[in-house]
Amino acid sequence: MGTKRLGIGLVGSGFMGRSHAFAFNAVGQVFDPPLRPALAMLADRDTEIAAAAAGALGFERAVGDWRQLVDDPSVDLVAIAAPNRFHKPIALAAFEAGKHVYCEKPLATSLADARAMVEAAERFGRIGLVGFNYLKNPIITLAREVVAAGEIGALVAFRGIHAEDYMMDPDAPHSFRTEPEGGGVLMDLGSHIVSLARHLVGPIEEVSAMAATVHESRPADGMRRPVPVEDHGHLVARFKNGALGALSANWLAPGRTMQLEFELTGTRGTIAFNQERFNELQVYAAGDLPGRGGFKTIVAGPDTPPYGNFCPAPGHQLGFNDLKTIEVAHLLAAIAGDVAPSPDFSEAYEIQRTIAAALRSATERTWVTVADC
Amino acid sequence: MGTKRLGIGLVGSGFMGRSHAFAFNAVGQVFDPPLRPALAMLADRDTEIAAAAAGALGFERAVGDWRQLVDDPSVDLVAIAAPNRFHKPIALAAFEAGKHVYCEKPLATSLADARAMVEAAERFGRIGLVGFNYLKNPIITLAREVVAAGEIGALVAFRGIHAEDYMMDPDAPHSFRTEPEGGGVLMDLGSHIVSLARHLVGPIEEVSAMAATVHESRPADGMRRPVPVEDHGHLVARFKNGALGALSANWLAPGRTMQLEFELTGTRGTIAFNQERFNELQVYAAGDLPGRGGFKTIVAGPDTPPYGNFCPAPGHQLGFNDLKTIEVAHLLAAIAGDVAPSPDFSEAYEIQRTIAAALRSATERTWVTVADC
């Protein structure tokens, strides 16, 4: 591990905030990062909550106001795990203060805000990385290599879904997920499957989408209020390279806990993946002898880096938090100037723009060119 | 088995023709049908081919002209397993001659022709059944019962695909499948997934589709000629009951041999199925105790009729040809007046109309209401 300290300021200590803390804590043991992350400061919505979380997660200091954190000289990187509507103001302030930013997806609650964040990252010349948790999975990196090596030929179709069931209960209350700005399942889960589609196939040029709100009201403030966002959405898409896609997002899919699933069809092979078994990749490549062809189950191991940093033996399996540790290792390398950050704010913006196009399509009942959004 | 003879006249002795013959031969042993099918006559494109097939399959007589078969008094039912462009003339002649018709899908090569066939069936009051091979699977019948009993709640989304790889080779030649009228993968395979969608969810009101031709030319008559139909297509759909769908069809999907796969999401449960393992149904129903919920793999057996007619022990598995035998048992019951035929010509017409709407959408780059086709 490098000896140069990188002060981490974490905003938010919920699900993703804890995961950030785990990753910053683990990265120095698992990898040999060029910088030494120090858990400098944690901010949450009030001082008490922040102090408790800082104690549990090992941060040196705690504050009830993220602005203090952004301005604190001990903080070099601002990690944003706060509700979506805070992403923009925190990121902009952080960049302005000369800090790097590690932001959870989605980038912002509107495309205009996301655009402003991309511009800020560029203007201030700081690193901006967006936490699309699933892209750094070694088995996804393998999938990219299989594609790049031409092992499945030219790309034909990408069929994918991200479905879970956390909003299945009609009495699940309103939250940031159901806010008219920045909410909805296409933003929340759809952005993951779009990020994978772009990661593996490339930019999407055109979409046509349908979406529906199944549970039309949910509890809030002691009464039921209308839900202004969709519960599930489905789109067909045309990629720039001519491939076609069919993508779905659903947050009330009973029994689905992590169905981030796709199959990628090429002219000479097929790749299939499901995050529910994310240490495996199904690959079919034409060319076997008769009676010997079939889908192969490839299991993550030292041959699919950086798995070996976690475990020298194959098949032992990485967990969700390990994926975040890989993401953080990449972030540190990017800040040290060793690699370009990916997905950066610009990529996150393009993902969000694709979602925006789908939402417009669903509303206007027409095909929409992504570049027009 | 009933003693009343039903003379079977089979047109075509290829893949599906043989399957018909197997089914008519087996049905009397496996079931106790109200009519006794007799393999009366087989027609194929010339007398020699027909005679050879009739000998192999056990038909009493053979002819080189289907018109003779239709008019023959020994024939009571005309089974059409000929190329798609012959469906209409044979069916119309058969109805006119007072015969029942068992026709392979798709019904016709144009929507107008299909309409004419529906009208002929009605006018002459004969039974018309269309061979959508996969609908009579006991495990699909179970799926319908699970839906009907409300076990998965209200229907939310149907996501499906039918993909195989028989056209994956760019040198696979032109055939009836690539004819501008009635060809294309949406008609060939897409009709199966649409038939399942309608069978389980109901009518589709509106679609938006994208389609593409990957191999732009194929061999024919010693040269390469352009391919006028799509190799894969994808659509989003709105069902009459408000559910949404995402459907795909692909005949150059490497490694896929029988991926007729869907997941049906309800408000309280999920059903998943893949024809590659068609004796199994995955069912999730909410309501288990914490830590005890999960997708259940239900295996076909005597509790999923008519499996027990084939085998008294569960888990032994039906094969593809057994599905056709169930279809034929249903056909005989329909001719005897015991049940209404399903899918009848009218249902096959609606399936075809949905495909036509998708094709128009893909061409006109717009959403299309099925009723407008």
Added chain:
Amino acid sequence: MGTKRLGIGLVGSGFMGRSHAFAFNAVGQVFDPPLRPALAMLADRDTEIAAAAAGALGFERAVGDWRQLVDDPSVDLVAIAAPNRFHKPIALAAFEAGKHVYCEKPLATSLADARAMVEAAERFGRIGLVGFNYLKNPIITLAREVVAAGEIGALVAFRGIHAEDYMMDPDAPHSFRTEPEGGGVLMDLGSHIVSLARHLVGPIEEVSAMAATVHESRPADGMRRPVPVEDHGHLVARFKNGALGALSANWLAPGRTMQLEFELTGTRGTIAFNQERFNELQVYAAGDLPGRGGFKTIVAGPDTPPYGNFCPAPGHQLGFNDLKTIEVAHLLAAIAGDVAPSPDFSEAYEIQRTIAAALRSATERTWVTVADC
């Protein structure tokens, strides 16, 4: 199909008797057998039952006494699907009458009886084939070819089980399965996994086994009577070629309907199979590039003969009754002198001897050499 008639006399019309009838009826259409089977006569325990079954299954005549069937000049082959204790007398009488015999497993209720049957087959020079339903599966034939071609190297270990749950209920009554002679799960199900082990690996020289009776009494004649046979048994085995085995049989395994499952380990590869998905074979063969190795799922199709006789398209799947049709096609070829029958009575005897050795081991609490039984 050959024109020479082969008169079939079937004894027993239960589960396996019907399956025999289905197969004899189908074989002429699916294959091009050298003989033409004619459903000549069916015998069952009384005339009435026999007549009803003969009508349903299409046999020309029915009798209430199998001796009449054996002696009838219209019968050339006696198919034995009667309870185990009848196998020996029927087979011996049939051979003596110059008939061929197709007998369901297990061969007999004692090793001495089985030996007598082998000798009778040899003495009278007739064909004797034993119905081990699962050996003729095209995917098992593929497994043998993979082994024979050296694709998994030298054989190291065979680990298998046959488990179902039909005796799970402690109130399931006594039957031929629980008779002290010839009963027990090792004979009933264990013989299947032993037959597969011998089919793929070769003879077993030595065994050590443990067995237990879980439900110590079952209903019979209005009272509960002790169960004299085991409900489950487990053995380790040494094959002649040095490979080792671990085999289990269990007929009260909840939720298992057809778990005839094995994994065969070689020095350079592995084969895994489960009859619950019997159209698939899992094969791992060493030698792939780093990061590209994995178990391959091979799906039955025209490249795994004789699948193509049933269906020209891969992946459509054979069913249980189709396996029996393949067995019958093999039987007809053997009777016509085209192939050696397999598994013949001698092979069935060796399987039974292996089971007998296991049972002795379990009783005497010691290792047992199969040749000593």
Added chain:
Amino acid sequence: MGTKRLGIGLVGSGFMGRSHAFAFNAVGQVFDPPLRPALAMLADRDTEIAAAAAGALGFERAVGDWRQLVDDPSVDLVAIAAPNRFHKPIALAAFEAGKHVYCEKPLATSLADARAMVEAAERFGRIGLVGFNYLKNPIITLAREVVAAGEIGALVAFRGIHAEDYMMDPDAPHSFRTEPEGGGVLMDLGSHIVSLARHLVGPIEEVSAMAATVHESRPADGMRRPVPVEDHGHLVARFKNGALGALSANWLAPGRTMQLEFELTGTRGTIAFNQERFNELQVYAAGDLPGRGGFKTIVAGPDTPPYGNFCPAPGHQLGFNDLKTIEVAHLLAAIAGDVAPSPDFSEAYEIQRTIAAALRSATERTWVTVADC
């Protein structure tokens, strides 16, 4: 996290040593342990290696001699991840020095040594925990609860295997694994499946085993030397409660990377598990309505504690290193007196004794009572 410091002294920095370090580093964030582990000292076979590892893993000090570590006052717990032959001397010295011990499996290279270690733990009244990595998996804890609640009835049979392929290459060299004392696959991998069998079913009374050495020599010191231990072994077993078992271990199983797999049969249900997909448990419980029964795939989540400490959302999956973190959390609780350590040295001794009985059985070709070893 408690404020009381617990000084960790780690001996060995290979595969398991790093895993220990990861776990001690993570446990304070993920759990709220009663003690605060401090990475005090790391020992390895020379000072240089130890220093490099200490730097990478975050230990305060490094030594080339484990005796120094054991005696160092900053060390309260000695974690032993050194080759098997060092387990006994280190553990004995540590207990004598008043330290707690956390030892990787197997406990020792002989049963007598293991016995001595158990006695030392008792004599000095220190905590001894043995690292059987897979027992603390939340889904295994669920399996135990399902058993304890009677959901699968009385236990009937346990069928298991642990197979990997790391010794598949005949040129894989000699190592501690192939030493005559304490080596062999039954000790290395077999101990894991025995530990699971005891964890879920209870003590094993009697075994009969076969074992074989496939690759009879391996490289060492520039030449090929004979291999004195088995490459695979298989045993049948009788548990104290009357259940039977069939267990296998194989370290040259091609394509297997983490096949720690079992099925546990009860009178009313079945549990199946494979470590290759260790966040899932297959459970069948009798009692569903006809046509609704089947194996259920239960996925780890907050309802299977302590999964929720790692992630509040189900289905996101734990990784191998997370299992070690759970083990360490348990260790800290045991040291603090909150729980009894499990598996303690006594349990590890019983596991080893079962393996010793199997090895004796394989050599003496007879059944062996475990209590006689």
